[in-house]
Amino acid sequence: MTANDVVLFAKAIADATRQQIMKLCCCEWISVADITEKMQVSQPTVSHHLAILREAGLVEIRVEGRQTFYTLNQNRIANCCGQLMVKFAPDEVSTEAIKQTLS
Secondary structure (H helix, E strand, C coil): CCHHHHHHHHHHHCCHHHHHHHHHHCCCCEEHHHHHHHHCCCHHHHHHHHHHHHHCCCEEEEEECCEEEEEECHHHHHHHHHHHHHHHCCCCCCHHHHHHHHC
16 A cells, blocks of 8 residues: 555545545445435535545445445455555554554
8 A cells, every 4th residue: 555545545535525425335235326326416426426436435336237336445445444554543542563564
């Protein structure tokens, strides 16, 4: 994981709308239409935020016909958070344990 990956991760999760989308995508596959309906925002807004989450690798995609479904990439989130902890809070956890998890 590069420093750029961590920056993309931080930028992606910094937005409240993207955080809501991430909650909706957690542990299930959900369509853009369902996200739009649950958040009561426009489809272009949801698509814009999903593109940023995709670029950061935080969502996985499944296409079925004309619909696209998204789910949260929990491994990527854990990896990025671990990288941040190693870099900025090494005294809070066992750095060696985190490094082993990230390998």
